[in-house]
Amino acid sequence: MNGKVFIIGLGLIGGSLAMAIRQAHESVHIVGYDVNENNIQLAKLLGIVDDSVDSIAEGVLEADLILLAVPVDQTEKIVIQLADMKLKDDVIVTDAGSTKSTVVEAAKHLMNRGITFIGGHPMAGSHKSGAGAAKPHLFENAFYLLTPSDNYHTKEINQLKEWLKGTRANFLVVSPHTHDWLTGVISHFPHIIAAGLVKQAQTYSEENELVARLAAGGFRDITRIASSSPEMWRDILLHNRDVLLDLMDDWIMEMAHIKELVANRDSGEIYRFFAEAKVFRDDMP
Ligand code: NAD
The missing domain is CATH 3.40.50.720 (NAD(P)-binding Rossmann-like Domain)
Known part of the structure; x- marks a missing residue:
């Protein structure tokens, strides 16, 4: 052109x-x-x-x-x-x-x-x-x-x-709304969780410095994106506020659910929690 x-x-x-x-x-x-x-x-x-x-x-x-x-x-x-x-x-x-x-x-x-x-x-x-x-x-x-x-x-x-x-x-x-919802689910919200996990580890590492030293493999995989630009992610959270507030509510419910399963030693449902996640993850293109 x-x-x-x-x-x-x-x-x-x-x-x-x-x-x-x-x-x-x-x-x-x-x-x-x-x-x-x-x-x-x-x-x-x-x-x-x-x-x-x-x-x-x-x-x-x-x-x-x-x-x-x-x-x-x-x-x-x-x-x-x-x-x-x-x-x-x-x-x-x-x-x-x-x-x-x-x-x-x-x-x-x-x-x-x-x-x-x-x-x-x-x-x-x-x-x-x-x-x-x-x-x-x-x-x-x-x-x-x-x-x-x-x-x-x-x-x-x-x-x-x-x-x-x-x-x-x-x-x-x-549509713009569908974009913000899709990227909220697969990108923006996972960035919040990654940063949250790192912050949690940071707090616990004040109790025991082995936390940071042992955080290898899985922890590094799941938190790699926590090293992204803080300015950019601040802006994204402020501009996708409504979608992210809804996703946070859903997440809190999901965590309350798994917390209850662990508290009740519900072995069958805990297995199902991981098995369902594994099936969906393994089937992802
Ligand atoms: P960057 O920091 O590399 O570049 C941004 C540029 O914009 C800088 O050179 C800055 O000086 C300039 N700038 C800032 N305010 C300006 C203004 N008012 N007028 C003119 N220039 C101005 O950032 P980037 O990674 O290129 O991100 C740009 C956009 O792309 C952002 O909206 C971001 O959300 C989006 N984006 C980023 C990524 C990524 O992974 N970095 C991926 C997809 C989309």
């Missing part, structure tokens, strides 16, 4: 998406903007972007695709600002944030102006950040969820998929 792409946020995700877009569309012109001057310089040096601009208003003027890859609270602020800026009528605006309902809600003003906004979430990443960590293959074979609001038709979604085809990701279209 020919045209101009404007990337706001030249970090791990923005940089990786820019590289993937260029791989599939050699003649594209990619312009970048970031609040961090070092990331702009690095992105230019690495050939991630062709050019940079000093403001968002300047970058959006001629863009055919605007891609926001900044923290979710910044994404919300920027999509609200975009509603008052001069944009091409047929531009597609998308983002890469890990939560979707609040961002799509913030984009309502933009959509009311007739501008296409399709939320996006490439479901791969790393604990690294910044343009220096960007890779064109980061999203290969990963799921890439697109969350249009109800108003959008397949034409714009297909155009966006065409722009992003260099990611070689598997695109799935879901």
